[in-house]
Amino acid sequence: MAAGPYNYxxxxxxxxxxxxxxxxxxxxxxxxxxKFMADCPHTIGVEFGTRIIEVSGQxxxxxxxxxxxxxxxxxxxxxxxxxxxGALMVYDITRRSTYNHLSSWLTDARNLTNPNxxxxxxxxxxxxxxxxxxxxEEAKQFAEENxxxxxxxxxxxxDHVEEAFLDTAKKIYQNIQDGSLDLNAAESGVQHKPAxxxxxxxxxxxxxxxxxxxx
Amino acid sequence: MSSKSTPATPxxxxxxxxxxxxxxxxKLNKILETRLENDKDALEALKALSTFFTDNxxxxxxxxxGDIERRSLAISEQFADAFSVVTDQLDSINQDVEAMNNSxxxxxxxxxxxxDQTSDLINKTTDLQKEGxxxxxxxxxxxAFLAKYQLKPEEARVLRGTRDGQLQENFFHSLTRIKQxxxxxxxxxxxxxxxxxxxxxxSMALHQETAYxxxxxxxxxxxxSMTGDSFEVTLLHCKAMEALQDRPVLFRYALDExxxxxxxxxxxxxxxALTRGGRGGTxxxxxxxxxxxxxxxxxxxxxxxxxxASEKEHLDALLRLASAQSREEExxxxxxxxxxxxxxxxxxxxxxxxxxxxxxxxxxxxxxxHKFYRYTIGQLLSKEASLLATLEEMEEFAQKVFFNAxxxxxxxxxxxxxxxxxxxxxxxxxxQTLSLLREILTSHDSSVVSMDTRQADFAKILGCxxxxxxxxxxxxxxxxxxxxxxxYMINCLYAMQTTLSLYEYTDQxxxxxxxxxxxxxxxxxxxxxxxxxTRVGLLQIYxxxxxxxxxxxxxxxxxxxxxxxxxxxxxxxDSFLGxxxxxxxxxxxxxxxxxxxxxxxxRAVALICSAYELLHTAINHPANDYTEPGSxxxxxxxxxxxxxx
Numbered sequence: 001m002a003a004g005p006y007n008y009x010x011x012x013x014x015x016x017x018x019x020x021x022x023x024x025x026x027x028x029x030x031x032x033x034x035k036f037m038a039d040c041p042h043t044i045g046v047e048f049g050t051r052i053i054e055v056s057g058q059x060x061x062x063x064x065x066x067x068x069x070x071x072x073x074x075x076x077x078x079x080x081x082x083x084x085x086g087a088l089m090v091y092d093i094t095r096r097s098t099y100n101h102l103s104s105w106l107t108d109a110r111n112l113t114n115p116n117x118x119x120x121x122x123x124x125x126x127x128x129x130x131x132x133x134x135x136x137e138e139a140k141q142f143a144e145e146n147x148x149x150x151x152x153x154x155x156x157x158x159d160h161v162e163e164a165f166l167d168t169a170k171k172i173y174q175n176i177q178d179g180s181l182d183l184n185a186a187e188s189g190v191q192h193k194p195a196x197x198x199x200x201x202x203x204x205x206x207x208x209x210x211x212x213x214x215x
Numbered sequence: 216m217s218s219k220s221t222p223a224t225p226x227x228x229x230x231x232x233x234x235x236x237x238x239x240x241x242k243l244n245k246i247l248e249t250r251l252e253n254d255k256d257a258l259e260a261l262k263a264l265s266t267f268f269t270d271n272x273x274x275x276x277x278x279x280x281g282d283i284e285r286r287s288l289a290i291s292e293q294f295a296d297a298f299s300v301v302t303d304q305l306d307s308i309n310q311d312v313e314a315m316n317n318s319x320x321x322x323x324x325x326x327x328x329x330x331d332q333t334s335d336l337i338n339k340t341t342d343l344q345k346e347g348x349x350x351x352x353x354x355x356x357x358x359a360f361l362a363k364y365q366l367k368p369e370e371a372r373v374l375r376g377t378r379d380g381q382l383q384e385n386f387f388h389s390l391t392r393i394k395q396x397x398x399x400x401x402x403x404x405x406x407x408x409x410x411x412x413x414x415x416x417x418s419m420a421l422h423q424e425t426a427y428x429x430x431x432x433x434x435x436x437x438x439x440s441m442t443g444d445s446f447e448v449t450l451l452h453c454k455a456m457e458a459l460q461d462r463p464v465l466f467r468y469a470l471d472e473x474x475x476x477x478x479x480x481x482x483x484x485x486x487x488a489l490t491r492g493g494r495g496g497t498x499x500x501x502x503x504x505x506x507x508x509x510x511x512x513x514x515x516x517x518x519x520x521x522x523x524a525s526e527k528e529h530l531d532a533l534l535r536l537a538s539a540q541s542r543e544e545e546x547x548x549x550x551x552x553x554x555x556x557x558x559x560x561x562x563x564x565x566x567x568x569x570x571x572x573x574x575x576x577x578x579x580x581x582x583x584x585h586k587f588y589r590y591t592i593g594q595l596l597s598k599e600a601s602l603l604a605t606l607e608e609m610e611e612f613a614q615k616v617f618f619n620a621x622x623x624x625x626x627x628x629x630x631x632x633x634x635x636x637x638x639x640x641x642x643x644x645x646x647q648t649l650s651l652l653r654e655i656l657t658s659h660d661s662s663v664v665s666m667d668t669r670q671a672d673f674a675k676i677l678g679c680x681x682x683x684x685x686x687x688x689x690x691x692x693x694x695x696x697x698x699x700x701x702x703y704m705i706n707c708l709y710a711m712q713t714t715l716s717l718y719e720y721t722d723q724x725x726x727x728x729x730x731x732x733x734x735x736x737x738x739x740x741x742x743x744x745x746x747x748x749t750r751v752g753l754l755q756i757y758x759x760x761x762x763x764x765x766x767x768x769x770x771x772x773x774x775x776x777x778x779x780x781x782x783x784x785x786x787x788x789d790s791f792l793g794x795x796x797x798x799x800x801x802x803x804x805x806x807x808x809x810x811x812x813x814x815x816x817x818r819a820v821a822l823i824c825s826a827y828e829l830l831h832t833a834i835n836h837p838a839n840d841y842t843e844p845g846s847x848x849x850x851x852x853x854x855x856x857x858x859x860x
Contacts, residue, residue: 013521045591046517048524063525075509076587079517082488082498114498 008052008059012172012190014165015080015113017105018090019098020069023124026155027090028066031165036156043068045076053166055173062169081112085181085190086120086168091139093123093152094131099139106146116181118171122164123152364396364403364415366422374426382433387454390430393423394461430455431465438473442480448532457536473533474549478556481522485557488518489564508568508577509584515561516588519554519602523595526553547597554602565609569616575624576654578617579676583659585610586668618679624648625683632690639703639805641710642691645684649714652680656718673720681711681724685731698742701735702802708732709808736815739803743819747798748826751787756780757826760833769840770833781834782847788827792858795820820859828852 016024025047029037032049048065065084067077081087087109091098102121109119121143123134136152143150149167153160172190175181181190252258267282268275275282366374370389397419403412434455459466492500501518504510530546537545569581589606596603625648633642641649655676659669688707692700712728715721748754756776763770770776791798799816806812831852835844850858 045587046520048521050528063528065521075513076517076584078510079514080521082501082514082518112498 008061010058010060010173010176010190012060012062012085012169013083014062014064014086014088014168015084016064016066016088016090017077017081017109018069018088018122019092019095019101019105020071022069022090022092022095022098023155024069024088024090025066027088027122027124027153027161027164028064030155030158030161032064034158036158042070043073045073046080051165053169055166055169058173060169060173062165064165078108078112081109084113084117085172086118087113088120088122088164088168089148090122090124091134092125093134093139094125094128096133099123099134102142106148116175118168118175119146119148120164120168120171121148121150123150124155126152126159127154127157363399364411366392366396371422374422374429382430382451382455384451386426386430387458390423390426390458393419393426397423427459427462427465430458431462431469434459434469435472438469439476441473442476442483448529452533453536456534460537470545470549471552473530474552477526477529477553481526481553482556482560484522485515485518485560489515489560505564505568508571508573509580512565512568512581513584515564516584516592516606519557519561520588520592520595522557523550523554523592523602526550527595547600550596551600551602554596554600558601558605562605562609566612569609569613572616572620575617575620575651576658578613578620579655580658582610582613582617585613618675621676621679624651625680628683628687629690632687635691635695635699635703639699639706639802640807641707645688645707645710648680648684649710652676653714653717670720673718674723677715677721677724684711697738698800698802701738701742702805705732705735705739705811706805706807708735709806709811732811736811736818739800739815740818740822743800743803743815744822744826746800747791747819747823750798751784751791753784753788753826753830756784757830760830763833765838769838770836771840778841778843778847781830781841785830785848791823792855795859817860824852824856824859827855 016028018024020042023040025040025043026037028047028049029035029040032051043066046065046067048063050061050063052059052061054060065080067073067080089102089105089109091102093099106119109117121139123136123139139152140150142148149171151160151164151167153164155161172181176190264283267286268279366389370385370392373383373385374389374393397416400412400416400419403409403415406412434452437452437455456466456469459469489501492498492503501511501514504514527546527550530549534546565581569578572578573581585606589603589610592606593603628644628648631644633644635642656673659672684707688704692703692707695703708728708731712725712732715725715728745754748757759773759776760770763773767773771778803812803815806815831848833839834841834848841847
């Protein structure tokens, strides 16, 4: 059915951050289009993509804001952290400097999002093993110290890309389930679409008032 | 007896030849010839006789005949008795059969009678049966017709809907059916069933109208309720919009209703983000940062961007089944409507920020961030959207205030001209203004605006700042002597040049500044050359020699140009050659730019050399009548050149 993918119960807002050229846009593109974009232009400000995924039988729409890594856009991208339910923090395993900057990105993320925002650390370009500059163990330890989820992925081969996005969603969903994420909060980064059963039948409580209305 | 009457027997034939004359003998013969053992009858008779003729006595012999006859009688009687029973039974059978026969005949008669009577009925029945079949067929045809051209009761019921106005899934099925029937009626109209066709069409049209009416009411109600942050666009909604496309007016109204609901929701969401933030204060309300204009406005704009994107998604979802052609246009129109509501609250806040005049640099940054978002949000909305118009308005406003602020600063510069400092360096106001310019240009660099606009902006900003600066410098330099003025101007221009050279799109300005510097350099070069010549006392000698014409007689006879004066001057010139640096004008030492300093030095030296060369030529010229010219000018010009350079 054509309408199938539109029936989702939640919208999760993500933000992707990290230094310039670590492959943020490529990760997004790989995730939404399942393709590798070979010569990806620099992101101007912010761009966004969506995809519907399924977690524990729930259809969830991900609204992913991909930010520019260039320093000159920092002022602009900073405003997009607001209300993100998930933050994907990306570095390039072949460039140590991008890893070294993580703590500043993390500070931004912690300051500008809400405490429940799930932060996921992604070491991108795992296909370039020969040029590796940051070991898995080191990044893993950093992630553990800061309470981050962590995976090494490759936007080029698509390796672990899906997992990173899905695991973030799972964690957010889990937070919703155990009540630590308050859906009623205005900017939790999650929008809940109230009733799945409504897809077939309307909520009766909305109707009576409307019927008599002659417009 | 029979044998007597039949002489034709074979025996008789034979006997006729022997004893036909004597019947008795014939008889006897016959008896004799009779072979008793062959006569079974006789044997039987004898056997039977033996059963009762047990005593061969006279009496029995006499009574034999009687006995036999008696026995025969008895047997006959027995026989008769036995047969009388049979006869009786036969009689009774006969009677029965006759009775049966009678009744059969009776029945036959009655059957015939009945057949006569029913044949009519049978014929009628057959007729009726045929009629029945025909009717049956017609009924089936009629049913099929109805099935094709009429709604089923439940379909009609679904269309009428329930009291509470709910819409059921199969509503759209019924609606399609009506449309189908309506279309099929056109076939009917082509046949001779036009009346039926017209009537059905009419009734279907009626159904259709009520159905659309109801669908519209429902959709309207649904759309009106979509005011929350989170709401669901269901398949039913999409189908409703798809179906409503057939009624453009209703479709439009429903969309408008949706737009109004979302517009309200968006304004509310915006105000919430501004004033409430997330639950528990994170993220913090945007207005908490209102002391930081860039952050405040940037957050608002980012919020607008994200909200616009989300609204577009909602609309795309709602109209995903609607045909593509109407979609883009409608979506854009409604999107403009939705985002229109946000314009006022946004505008009021930004205006407040701008009116507070946070300084030129911030104003410029504000202009640029508006420019950036006008482009970014412009990718989502159509050009006509009032949100974009508002962004443009704010951008222009910020820009206007920015240039105003710049102009005010500039006119202050001109109004209150500072005197040049003793070191002839740039004044405080100049360095301040230049650092402001540097700040502005740097902030531009970090902005996100396209090249073309940046270039145009730069030209305007530079015009705004540099022209008054130049004016100010000229004004403050006006009271100085030419050398001081040249040195001061060069220093000021140099400060401007170094500032500008760091940025792009300043080439034209730099060229202009360079030209002005060159003019002042020329002044200084001349000043320096004459300064040196004055110090060694050759200036007058040089100018006389320069202006002297051969027709006026020998140069040595001119007053002040006699050999001793000239020799004196040339000798003093040697002191310059000994330490050329001590002969540099103080103004030149005050120049900030070493390259300019060296340039002036070189050119001044060249000028001095050419002056020397002129004197050298003139003194060595025989027409000028100098005695021993070689002792007056000991060095050739080339020697001088190599000495000083």
